[in-house]
Amino acid sequence: MAAALAAAFVLAVQPAQAGRYASIVIDAQTGSVLHAANPDARSYPASLTKVMTLFLLFDELDSGRIRMDSKFTASAHAAAQSPSKLGLEPGETISVENLILALVTKSANDAAVVAAEGVGGTESKFAQMMTRKAQALGMRNTVYRNASGLPDTGQVSTVRDQAILARALIRSHPGYYKYFSTRQFVYEGQPINTHNRLMLRYQGADGIKTGYIHASGFNLISSAKRGDQRIIGVVFGGATATSRDNHMAQLLDKGFAKLRRGGGVEMASAETEAESNDDLPDLDDLEAAAQAAKAPAKAPVLVKPKPASSKKIAMRAPSRAANDDDDDDDAVGDADPAAWAIQVGAFSEYRPAHKAASDAAKKLGGLVSKASIDIDKAGKGKKALFRARISGFTEDQARAACKRLGRAGKSCKPVNPNA
Template identity: 80%
Template structure:
């Protein structure tokens, strides 16, 4: 089943995918492998690659403290909300990138290594070309919108394979499910990794101009494969499609098959609905509404809606990287059941509400949204992953039980 047959179609005109054998580099599937698009937060894989190079060279240690500049602190969400003058350890910086996809932290790393973010971006591009990523250019360290920041699924697969090969000891950080930072429990945005057998990384990405992107790697026995998808219409449909591609990749390796395809072609048995993708691109269909079935999981990182920076493409005016969320479905509604001065009571309130809702949140996620000033934060207890009707039904049930509940419109 192709991406077009999933819960919603691919983002019009943006779809590309590839699956490779991590050991040999042999291509197991490809569709539009050399079509250039925006990598979004997949950019942070290269940011981390250069930090891992620095660690190997001894210029930094995992407990080295990195300063936060005004430029870094001013980055759009998703972010840790660092302030100018703060410091963060390399270890926490790495964890913040692989889980929360924190844009402010990406710039902290860039400035620590390259002096300036633009200088670091030049280092990133040189590294990309040295690795054979001939169609990739970087302009920033985070993946926030920039018309000049482009890559391909082939190049991103090359990057992932090189990172796993060159830095196997550091690659394990991409398997991180949660980490604690200053009272927050931050959960990975990579939900496919949490449920696909053998998956152990590596990175999600989203801006409006790119659609939902993903690099995944999974291992079965001694066999590892890497998949890259650009242009999913939703995080859920992208993840479902990636799972299908990985399944077929493992099956092909088991049969001893590989396939090489030319640019803009798709392997027919892997993408039987490629015509639907083309039709969607030509007619610029809007993505279908999510089906609404959603799974209560551990609390992910905070979510913050925002407008895209002015450097974004003209049609990229309503989202920053990761929907400022790290690839959650931007059409997903939430409910808020309270606001607290500390994280723990907020999480307890959301958990208690989820228990009362029962089946209404069978696939939802608890989200503790940190807002306010650093010295006086407000932790908003939310449950996300609803469509509008489900969110309204959930609030009605809680209100009947005497509990506070407020709808959170994703477009508000």
């Protein structure tokens, strides 16, 4: 029966989604595999790419060639990267430490390019350094073409390789790994919160990176430590950020349980997954479908990205197949593109914007139980504008929230992620 149900999933799940799902959990101490599903299927790492960018930055710091207070300058190429970004302007300088913080929290694409150019001279040369490092670490199926993870047809990796990378970083740079635990940092007076929401709620979690482009789905590397045991999990191909996080949490739970039992590798199969994980979110349906269909371990064809632009990119849900033959596949960083927001005002300073959003959240009560305050900064200097927003709604919730605030005489408008 379980195998039949798994086979049925193949009909219900888009082939591109089933084919790009993969996961792995390893023991960080020994490197032994505790769980694996399609571990060597090549796909797109998205912003997990920035883990390697940071690895090379940490190497440079250890060598003494740069320091935390070293200043790198943003080029026009760096400033033109698509969001997520800090909004750096050509000629603007930023410290290495702020680059690190921007990469681990906001997953800023402009910061990634500034780091790449500061170390490698050009982003393309830095990508060659990244690939050589990957080969040296034993990441056999990984090729890097840029420092950010923005769409590139030649930039591919696997969950096994990303687990190898995370383990090597933790072992080689334990002092710098602590940056991945950063929940918030302040840049130019603006607090920036981490995108890694699973880290905030999972017991023992202390990093490391989220990622999303349309062709990859929602990716995640997580590491958690309980007592003297640490495990690392990697998921590729989530349908949403929330389902990916929930799935990872259960994979980590299973990993710790297996360590306690002294168990070895578990290769996911249609039957075992369907029988034992009926209550898991949709990623497990994808896992069962992928195994039942015996999806080939090769990377899909990624659409060609548009030239980088400083214009803010609209966010869209991953509703199309990963190999759709068009060039409308803009990256959106790590935020869930299915999440609506509401805007309750726009201000020239951060503090009143945050107060307006906080006051609105208090009035909304239970409607914001799964939402968060998100102050969106546009422009620089005296022309900067701080949009007071609360994000994390469905469309119906966003419209209901604005209706409630409107009845209270408060300004509010729903913000469509696809607008």
